[in-house]
Amino acid sequence: MNIILLEEHELGPKQGLSNFSRRDERTIHLLKVLHKRAGDTFDAGILGGKRGTGRIEKVNFDGSIFVSFQADEHDLRLPRLRLRMAVAFVRPIQMRRILKALSNMGLCAIDVIGTDLGEKSYRDTKLFVDGGSQAALIEGAIQARDTQIPVLSIFDSLDSWLKERPWETKQTGFITNETPLFFALDNVRAESSFFLLSPSRKPMMLAIGPERGWSDRERDLFEKAGFLRLSMGERALRTETACVAAAAFAMEKIL
Numbered sequence: 001m002n003i004i005l006l007e008e009h010e011l012g013p014k015q016g017l018s019n020f021s022r023r024d025e026r027t028i029h030l031l032k033v034l035h036k037r038a039g040d041t042f043d044a045g046i047l048g049g050k051r052g053t054g055r056i057e058k059v060n061f062d063g064s065i066f067v068s069f070q071a072d073e074h075d076l077r078l079p080r081l082r083l084r085m086a087v088a089f090v091r092p093i094q095m096r097r098i099l100k101a102l103s104n105m106g107l108c109a110i111d112v113i114g115t116d117l118g119e120k121s122y123r124d125t126k127l128f129v130d131g132g133s134q135a136a137l138i139e140g141a142i143q144a145r146d147t148q149i150p151v152l153s154i155f156d157s158l159d160s161w162l163k164e165r166p167w168e169t170k171q172t173g174f175i176t177n178e179t180p181l182f183f184a185l186d187n188v189r190a191e192s193s194f195f196l197l198s199p200s201r202k203p204m205m206l207a208i209g210p211e212r213g214w215s216d217r218e219r220d221l222f223e224k225a226g227f228l229r230l231s232m233g234e235r236a237l238r239t240e241t242a243c244v245a246a247a248a249f250a251m252e253k254i255l
Helices: 025-033 092-105 120-124 132-143 158-164 216-225 239-254
Strands: 004-006 018-020 041-046 051-059 065-071 081-088 107-113 151-155 181-185 204-208 228-231
Touching: 004 025, 004 065, 004 132, 018 025, 025 065, 041 065, 081 092, 081 239, 092 107, 092 132, 092 239, 107 158, 132 151, 151 158, 158 216, 181 216, 204 239, 216 228
Parallel strands: 004 041, 081 107, 081 204, 107 151, 181 204, 181 228
Antiparallel strands: 018 065, 041 051, 051 065
């Protein structure tokens, strides 16, 4: 952990003190990995808020610890990558890695969507209801020393995603009154290459399908919605590989 994150509700009314149980991953990391003791400080932050300094006030007999937090009044939050990415449902273990990686890279939002050729059973995962997705996003932010995580939304199909147009909401992280560039990765019926894009300061809306690719019906939907279909080469990439590669390339184009 490159930063210890606390949630606002964890800060007690008394001097901002918070109690971490013995089995809390943060307790284990502080005591067992970093070998911190009472009185020691560490990099900390409030999830969705400021970074600052944490301090171990007391190590209890049961192995739990009391910590305090002092926000850095001059803290500048890490900038968000002005990229919103829609990604098809994949295996839960693969989706967890995708969420962690994209959060680590600083995307403003991630939409998970059902697709025509994607495996339908992947939509029944408990990852999005048991806290697993939130944990993956937080893990990615911690690695980046960030306190913010992407906005995560779930959609049953590409149809519903395009109809709702979530990139028009105020929680996108995009600069207001800027229309994003709309792209869908497609190595079968691409109209151009992702690598031929010119640098642009505009935010980007990027859609990545399952490893079986998009159906012709979905390609028609993208065309009607104003998305340009782009290729990243002739290889059929794993979805998680395509997500990270596309995000890295977009980062170079829109920063």
